Amino acid sequence: MxxxxxxxxxxxxxxxxxxxxxxxxxxxxxxxxxxxxxxxxxxxxxxxxxxxxxxxxxxxxxxxxxxxxxxxxxxxxxxxxxxxxxxxxxxxxxxxxxxxxxxxxxxxxxxxxxxxxxxxxxxxVTDARAEARLKDDLARDKAILLQEVQHRVANSLQIIASVLMQSARRVQSEEARGHLHNAHHRVMSIAALQRQLSTSPGGSVELRTYLKQLCQSLGASMIADPSRLSIHVSADDSAVEADVSVSLGLIVTELVINALKHAFPDERTGTVMIDYRSSGRDWTLAVADNGIGMAAGRDAPKAGLGTGIVEALVKNLDGEITLSDAGPGTMVTIGHQESAGFQANLSPFVYAR
Missing domain, CATH: 3.30.450.20 (PAS domain)
Structure with a gap:
């Protein structure tokens, strides 16, 4: 066939x-x-x-x-x-x-x-390639613009902080001066974050660098004698989103200010330690000092604006606060835990001063 x-x-x-x-x-x-x-x-x-x-x-x-x-x-x-x-x-x-x-x-x-x-x-694929190039160009231009905005915001915050310090020097009231100093430290916390964001890819913040810069700024403005008081930062390689870093930075600012003000009276020497550890979505932030420890009863200081700020920020991060005796001194631990069994090893951090 x-x-x-x-x-x-x-x-x-x-x-x-x-x-x-x-x-x-x-x-x-x-x-x-x-x-x-x-x-x-x-x-x-x-x-x-x-x-x-x-x-x-x-x-x-x-x-x-x-x-x-x-x-x-x-x-x-x-x-x-x-x-x-x-x-x-x-x-x-x-x-x-x-x-x-x-x-x-x-x-x-x-x-x-x-x-x-x-x-x-x-x-x-001409049109598709042109569209892809346009998207790349727009993304690059947006990143450059964002970096410039962050740089300018950081500069503006520095100016605001300077004005606050000048105002603090002029006022007669110790209470008003204290409030202005606290405002200055909070502004410097955000300024440090803005500087870090301007050099960070993708809008994420590498916490070790950020916390070190932040604490250097706090130490420079609050510690008159570095041989008497010091701030040490320990952190893993964690990087977090900008909004999370803002909250963490403000928490550290408030706790460090509180420790430097109250933990070392009468020219007492000491150290404030900051430690951050994470595993997946779980993390722990600890701020400890080796000062006089927690006061009890009628000698305990009243909760102020700083305490309210910390509590609000921790709530925003879905975290929990634990206040404990560091023997000597005080440790504030803030944790966010989603996985069972996560436990940051903080004991070497507390005693290695």
């Missing part, structure tokens, strides 16, 4: 699929003559469909498809010695913008065992 009708039927089916395809397709012989082109290919590249059959690929249009490298790869694909997958080309036509194309090609058995056929898919 002759197989010719079957072969003709399969070839006709292939042609029908190619011509009606919504994707730009070419059906080529092994010598790169065009057997058929999809209507979508002709529309996309402004080619007269009636002029296509029988032409070689390099003869299409005004010769813009005559690309030696592409032809070489197609011939290698036809001989099964190569494979074209996502090969990128630039289609250059007179008086038209260059188009960026992605070409995929594979051999196709359409029933004619004596001849190799190639099915070539051509995708115009």
């Amino acid at each position: 002759s197989t010719t009708p079957t072969v003709h039927f399969e070839a006709a089916s292939t042609l029908a699929v190619v011509v009606s395809s919504h994707e730009p397709l070419l059906f080529l012989s092994d010598d790169l003559k065009i057997i058929a082109a999809s209507a979508s290919f002709c529309r996309a590249f402004d080619i007269d469909p009636t002029s296509v059959p029988g032409k070689k690929l390099g003869e299409l249009g005004q010769g813009e498809w005559a690309m030696p490298k592409l032809e070489s790869l197609l011939k290698a694909t036809a001989s099964r010695s190569a494979d074209i997958q996502a090969y990128e080309i630039d289609l250059k036509r007179p008086n038209r913008a260059t188009r960026q194309l992605v070409v995929n090609a594979q051999t196709l058995d359409d029933g004619d065992v004596e001849h190799i056929r190639l099915l070539v898919a051509v995708t115009d």
Whole structure:
């Protein structure tokens, strides 16, 4: 029985699929003559469909498809010695913008065992690439603008802090002076964060660097004799989002201010230690001193603005506060725990002063 009708039927089916395809397709012989082109290919590249059959690929249009490298790869694909997958080309036509194309090609058995056929898919990615470049440019410009804004905010905060310090020197009331000093320290906490954000990629804050900068600033403004009092920071490699770092920075500011004010009376020497540890979404922040410890009964200081600020910030972080005797001194531990069994090892931190 002759197989010719079957072969003709399969070839006709292939042609029908190619011509009606919504994707730009070419059906080529092994010598790169065009057997058929999809209507979508002709529309996309402004080619007269009636002029296509029988032409070689390099003869299409005004010769813009005559690309030696592409032809070489197609011939290698036809001989099964190569494979074209996502090969990128630039289609250059007179008086038209260059188009960026992605070409995929594979051999196709359409029933004619004596001849190799190639099915070539051509995708115009010009607009997609332009959109991607635009998004990259916008993201880069946004990052530069954000960095500049953060830098200017940090400078403005420094000016505000300076004004607060000058005002504190002029006022007569000790209570007013204390409030101005506290406001100054809180502003400096945010200024330190802004400086860190301006140099941090992706808006995240590396806590070790941030906390060290913050405590250096607090020490410079509150410790008159560094040989008597000092602040030490210990932290792992954690990086957190900016809003979290704001809360943590303000908490540290309030607790360090409180320790420096109340833990070392009568020229007592000592150290304030800050430690931060995390594991996954769990974290622990501890601020401890080796001062006089917690007062009890009527000698205990009344809760002030700083205490309210810390409690509000901890609540915002879904954390819990623990106040304990550090023997000597006091330790405030703030923890956020989602995983069972997380326990930061803080004992070496407390006693290694």
